[in-house]
Every structure is written in C-alpha cells, then in structure tokens.
Amino acid sequence: MIQINCTIVNITVAPVLNLANGHDYIAELESDTRAIFKVQDIDHQVIGNFEADDQIVFRDYVVPSNPGSYEGPVLELKPFIQELHISRDQFLLPDGTNYNWKGNIDFMLFKRSLDGQDISPLLAQRFNSGSRAIVTLMMAAFIERFYPSDYGARYLEHIHPFAETLKSKGFYWTPIVFADAQIIIPDKGSQTIFLGKISEQFAGMHWVLPSLCNEYQKNGCDPSIFNKPVGNLWSRGSNLSDSEPYRPGWDWKEWHPRRDWPKVIFGNDDAWYVKEGMDAENHMLDYPMPCIIGEPIGFWDRNVPNRRSNDPNLARVIGGTSIYDARGANFMSEQGLRCDMWDPITENCAKVFFNAINQ
DSSP: OEEEEEEEESOOSOOEEEETTSOEEEOEESSSSEEEEEEOGGGTTOEEEEEETTEEEEEEEEOOSSSEEEEOOOEEOOOSOOOOEEETTEEEOTTSOEEOEEEEEOTTHHHHHHTTOOOHHHHHHHHHHTOOEEEEESOBSSSSOBOGGGGTHHHHHTHHHHHHHHHHTTOEEEEEEESSHHHHSOOHHHHHHHHHHHHHHHTTOTTBOOEEESSGGGTTOOGGGOOOOSSSOOBOOOOSTTOOOOSSOSSBEEEOOOOSTTGGGTGGGGHHHHHHTBOTTOOBOSOOOOEEEOSOOEEOSSOBTTTEEOOHHHHHHHHHHHHHHSSEEEEOBSGGGTTOOOOHHHHHHHHHHHHHHTO
C-alpha cells in the first residue's frame, strides 16, 4: 500500500486523486486539515490530479514507486473569484499568475434580478459552460425599457446583493454604466451625478470591474467629461466596431472587433495595438493596459451573416486568439441580449469558446 498524506486548506469534503489510468482514490479525512490517500501498489508511478469540489487543486502528481507512507502536496481550494491586480498589460491573481478574462454578455440580467426573477438557472448554465464573468447594462432603451428612474431607491440598493450573488456563484461582474444615455439621461451634468452615485455602490467590491459606457459614440456618452471613479478597476468604455476606445484609458480597455467575413476570423488582431497603446506605425498613443474582447460576433442556433454564427470552429478561433492578442473575451449570444437560456448549439459554441481561452 502507498499512503499519501496531504495537508488540505479550504477543503471541507473528501478530495479525490484521479489517476491517468482511470483509477480514482477518495481520501480519508483525518482532520479538518489532513487528508489520507491509500493507493494500491499497482498504481505506482502513475500520474494523476488531486481534485476537490470539481476543481483541480494539484496537477501532475506522480505516485511514489514503493510502498510506504509519503508526505504529499498541500491541497488548497482557491476561490473562483480572487482579487485581480494589473501589471502593465496583464490581469494578475494574488499569487502573481496571469489571469485571462472569460465572461459572457447577459445585458439585462441586473434588470431581471431587480424585477425579482430567479436568475440561478441561467447562472448555472453559464458557469457550467465555462464563463466566469457576467456583463450587464445598467440602463437601456432599445433592447427593452430599463430606466434607473423607474425603480427609485431600489435601483442602487440592489447593486450590493446582486454583486454578492454573482460572486457566490463564481462570477466577476462588468456593469456597463451608460447605454442609450442620449434618451435616458441626456444631460451631461446629470450623467456625472449618476456616475458618482453608482460608482459609490461599486467601490470596494474587487470582483466588480465596471465599464463607463457601451460604444460611446452612439450611446450619448462623452468619456472626456468624467473623472475615473475610485475603488474598482475601471474601463473608460468601448467604441464602435473596429474603432479604438477613448484615450487615455483608465485601468483596462475594451475592443469590439468586426463581424464581417473574412475580418471576423482575425478581428482580434487589432486588440494587440489597443492593449499596447500604439498604432500600426508603433507610435505610442497611450499606456499599455489589459484589453478584453468585449463584444465579438454573437452565437446562435442559426447563421446570420455579419451578426450571428452557429459555427463552433469560429467560436474556437475567437476565444483562442483573444488570449494571444488581448487578455480574454466575452462570449456574445443572441440569447444574451435578453437573458434567455442558451439553445444547445449556442451552449456548445460557448463551451468551445471558453475551452480555447483555457488552453
């Protein structure tokens, strides 16, 4: 018998050693901090992963060659949502490792929650497909009516519980403050007041990475009139497709690539220049900072040229190139506009998209 003794951290259920040959070993919990694995001698020198709560907590462990008792690795279950820091053009986790963004667009989800709808089934589908961040609009006029003024004090009061819900389900949150502002809050002074009030609610919640506005040139928002709020990592907002965001950026940037063929398959390339803060002639225009592919072509159960795709191969290309040219991406879908459950084709495209980011 080969006994592997491991110290465990933040693990409350028995961890499992999954070996490459298909053999699994469930630990015996000696205490709250110790787990004991008893492995058959036949599995000596087999490689495996330790898992807890469906997460890999230690990879590529090699079972010792001879019978006996051995001290194994420390198995620590880290939370899905850790505070992100920025170093030049990277998002970094607290241990200094690089983090690639993997989110999805559910524009009306804050409104759905504010209206009392159970959002748990939708969040479960998104999470199981690989998303770890939700992007919402904090106002809208064209997708459907969503005016903050319609909700009175409840609008701001709901931000904290909504954010906590997303965190508990394993998601970062990007709330986009202004959309259709030319209709909802056209007065510039009122916009600055609104930003001040809403940013106070976001402040201090490290998993909330807000964006000032969606495609500012068509949504009634002038980024030049706003000072960067404190307490979060902020984007100064996105621009129209194939157009760089407003300069200078704040903490991170967004890029909306083109959706027409064939540019759609290499539209992420230009995000590299946005991330680096330079133009095609290598002139420095801004500071380097992380860039997220914010709104690529959307996916659906049917193909709509220049708008929606049902091709998982395209999903793989967009997801994969987002970590070569930028620091990850959001998955866009037809159902994400109004927060409907993904159909099977869209769900498969999402899984392929996130697997490419996680490669």
